[in-house]
Amino acid sequence: MIMAEPVSRNDSGASAPADEELLVKRARAGDLEAYDELVQRYQERIYATVYHMTSNHEDANDLAQESFIKAFQALKSFKGGSSFYTWLYRIAVNKTINFLKQRKNRIHLSLNDLDFNAEHDPDLVAFVSDKTPRREAGLSELQEKLNTALMKLSEPHRLVVVLHDVQGLSHEEIAKVMECNIGTVRSRLFYARQQLQAWLSDYLKPT
Amino acid sequence: MNENQPNFESLRRLLALKRHEAPPPGYFNNFSREVIARIGAGETGKEAGLFAGIPWLLNMLQSFETKPVFAGGFATALCGLLLFGAVMAQRPEFAAQAILQPSAQEGAPLIASATPTTMMQPANPMFIDNSTNFAVNFQNSSAVALGQMPVNAQLASFPVSGN
Numbered sequence: 001m002i003m004a005e006p007v008s009r010n011d012s013g014a015s016a017p018a019d020e021e022l023l024v025k026r027a028r029a030g031d032l033e034a035y036d037e038l039v040q041r042y043q044e045r046i047y048a049t050v051y052h053m054t055s056n057h058e059d060a061n062d063l064a065q066e067s068f069i070k071a072f073q074a075l076k077s078f079k080g081g082s083s084f085y086t087w088l089y090r091i092a093v094n095k096t097i098n099f100l101k102q103r104k105n106r107i108h109l110s111l112n113d114l115d116f117n118a119e120h121d122p123d124l125v126a127f128v129s130d131k132t133p134r135r136e137a138g139l140s141e142l143q144e145k146l147n148t149a150l151m152k153l154s155e156p157h158r159l160v161v162v163l164h165d166v167q168g169l170s171h172e173e174i175a176k177v178m179e180c181n182i183g184t185v186r187s188r189l190f191y192a193r194q195q196l197q198a199w200l201s202d203y204l205k206p207t
Numbered sequence: 208m209n210e211n212q213p214n215f216e217s218l219r220r221l222l223a224l225k226r227h228e229a230p231p232p233g234y235f236n237n238f239s240r241e242v243i244a245r246i247g248a249g250e251t252g253k254e255a256g257l258f259a260g261i262p263w264l265l266n267m268l269q270s271f272e273t274k275p276v277f278a279g280g281f282a283t284a285l286c287g288l289l290l291f292g293a294v295m296a297q298r299p300e301f302a303a304q305a306i307l308q309p310s311a312q313e314g315a316p317l318i319a320s321a322t323p324t325t326m327m328q329p330a331n332p333m334f335i336d337n338s339t340n341f342a343v344n345f346q347n348s349s350a351v352a353l354g355q356m357p358v359n360a361q362l363a364s365f366p367v368s369g370n
Contacts, residue, residue, distance in 0.1 A: 165223075
């Protein structure tokens with residue numbers, strides 16, 4: 001299973017906005033069945049975002065659930081200015097950043113296993129081939145090094161990398177989620193990539 | 208500054224590894240059910256229960272969650288207000304005005320307008336309680352202020368006139 005692969009979305013960022021509005025309206029009126037459908041629609045993406053930010057499965061589980069609960073509780077304040085999807089992302093991201101600030105310097109990696117497809121991904125196979133200086137590195141080691149490097153980034157920089165390079169969100173969507181302008185998103189992304197490249201240079205294939 | 212520089216291509220391919228990190232199989236089968244169960248169990252936030260009768264306050268707290276800039280603005284305004292209060296309290300003319308203002312009202316009954324400070328002034332040495340015909344001489348104002356019986360308090364009795 002490939003988790004949270006970038007999906008094609010329309011301009012508003014929602015995957016199916018037609019009935020989403022109705023679902024949100026029903027959920028706001030207390031219809032838990034409607035909210036259940038909304039949770040199912042976004043659970044993987046929200047979980048993935050939180051997981052990639054924390055590099056900890058248990059924390060991601062708790063934070064993703066709490067984000068959905070918080071969103072349900074705050075549905076009355078959702079005015080529809082942005083899409084439900086962006087709004088939900090914002091709640092999850094803020095919750096995660098608050099959590100990370102509280103547990104600063106207490107980083108404990110609890111990584112999910114790589115799925116079966118990883119071993120057959122030609123790009124990834126190339127990283128563990130003889131073209132990299134650390135050619136003895138296996139995928140698991142690479143995974144750990146990558147996550148450790150990501151955790152060294154500040155939260156805003158990590159978030160931009162996760163949302164753009166892992167989740168596949170556009171600059172505009174990230175700007176909406178983070179409530180900043182697109183220029184800030186671009187500069188953060190550039191800086192974060194530079195940092196990661198420096199830390200992971202031994203594992204990167206020369207270009 | 209161009210973020211699509213070719214030398215980031217290798218890094219982007221490496222970051223794709225993150226997409227293969229997956230939770231245990233079947234993990235999402237019960238996820239939404241757990242969320243709904245927690246909501247159903249009344250875990251829609253303890254704060255929602257606390258502030259259920261004050262919707263504007265609940266909305267404000269929720270907007271703090273989704274828009275931290277509001278929380279920052281609110282905190283700054285609160286700090287500014289506290290600072291203003293502290294500075295104003297330090298200013299002698301402001302403090303004096305606050306003390307003198309109540310007794311400056313003319314025509315008000317003496318007892319009603321008296322503050323604890325004015326009651327202890329030597330200008331009001333005698334307090335007569337008409338209901339009991341007792342008079343107490345307030346010469347030891349510090350003792351009065353401490354709620355103690357004045358040392359030289361004397362009971363005085365007067366003949367009730369008019370039989």
